[in-house]
Amino acid sequence: MTIATAHPNLTLPDHTQLPESDGTFVKNFQEHPQSLLLTDSIYPVLDSLHPDGRYAIGQDCGIYWRLVEPPERGAEAPDWFYVPHVPPLLDGKRRRSYVLWQEVVAPLIVIEFVSGDGTAERDTAPPWERENGKPGKFWVYEQAIRVPFYAIYEVDKASVEVYELVGNRYQRCEPNQRGHFPIEPLGVELGIWQGTYLHQSLPWLRWWDQDGNLLLTGDERAEQEKQRAEQEKHRAEQEKQRAEQEKHRVEQEKQRAERLAAKLRDLGVDPDEYS
Known part of the structure; x- marks a missing residue:
């Protein structure tokens, strides 16, 4: 082990007193x-x-x-x-x-x-x-x-x-x-x-x-979070569309039932007796 150690009467230099660089170039752009x-x-x-x-x-x-x-x-x-x-x-x-x-x-x-x-x-x-x-x-x-x-x-x-x-x-x-x-x-x-x-x-x-x-890097984590938010937004939009489709289906079913009831009444049949 050749690491320098302090002598009682010797003050060794610290990081502020030693060269910050050896003067060599960084080898490449990567x-x-x-x-x-x-x-x-x-x-x-x-x-x-x-x-x-x-x-x-x-x-x-x-x-x-x-x-x-x-x-x-x-x-x-x-x-x-x-x-x-x-x-x-x-x-x-x-x-x-x-x-x-x-x-x-x-x-x-x-x-x-x-x-x-x-x-x-x-x-x-x-x-x-x-x-x-x-x-x-x-x-x-x-x-x-x-x-x-x-x-x-x-x-x-x-x-x-x-x-x-x-x-x-x-x-x-x-x-x-x-x-x-x-x-x-x-x-x-x-x-x-x-x-x-x-x-x-x-x-x-x-x-x-x-x-x-x-x-992941910070940018990758942010991009991942962005994609997750977009996927969640897309899922919410799909859920909204499904809810609207279900509402439309229920409305159509209600209208069909009302038309059927009206026809039965025209035939002299009270549909409420069979409900």
């Missing part, structure tokens, strides 16, 4: 919508798990796990991650990064979106094997930060790999019968969904509940 999709759809689950609101979601934000120069070499910036039991704001200020020696709690899950061939996301090299001392992402998440779940998503292959920390090593998880990967502490499953989001038709990374129901 990454931002993908992060939004993951965040938007899981909010109801996290709000239920944390009624006090104490959780944080990071999107392409730095997780500082050691103090080195330059500081960026001591950080990884997952494309998406979730940390339980920490406030979304720190000391009333927006988070610029997530500093482990300041907060201690590790993310429960980190997700990397592959843009190249996936080598960087699967790099297990420790820092002592590198001239620049920069370890591989896989090693950092497994051995330094010790994230319980690590997912590697490849949109070009329409695939996702999920690793779970068992003991001191990541074990690759097997998908369930739906082709999803259960993330038990969250009560959700992670998998690939082929569909259209923000006008892009792609194999997106999405969440499902434990029963296999897709977790």
Whole structure:
């Protein structure tokens, strides 16, 4: 474990004093919508798990796990991650990064979106094997930060790999019968969904509940509610039409009975005697 720890006479930098970015570009136009999709759809689950609101979601934000120069070499910036039991704001200020020696709690899950061939996301090299001392992402998440779940998503292959920390090593998880990967502490499953989001038709990374129901975004929930309201309106209109038809049928039956009674009276028969 190489996470920096405080010395009694040393004041370590906090999230306001460390670089907010390593200066690299977001790899493609799909990454931002993908992060939004993951965040938007899981909010109801996290709000239920944390009624006090104490959780944080990071999107392409730095997780500082050691103090080195330059500081960026001591950080990884997952494309998406979730940390339980920490406030979304720190000391009333927006988070610029997530500093482990300041907060201690590790993310429960980190997700990397592959843009190249996936080598960087699967790099297990420790820092002592590198001239620049920069370890591989896989090693950092497994051995330094010790994230319980690590997912590697490849949109070009329409695939996702999920690793779970068992003991001191990541074990690759097997998908369930739906082709999803259960993330038990969250009560959700992670998998690939082929569909259209923000006008892009792609194999997106999405969440499902434990029963296999897709977790919807706010817009999807609103659209679903709109369709439900329209269906209810249509059902009410059909019910109204049926009521009007029944009223019309009863009126016709009444008129037929009145015509029949009139004919009987013309024949000298009192229809009331047979009622």
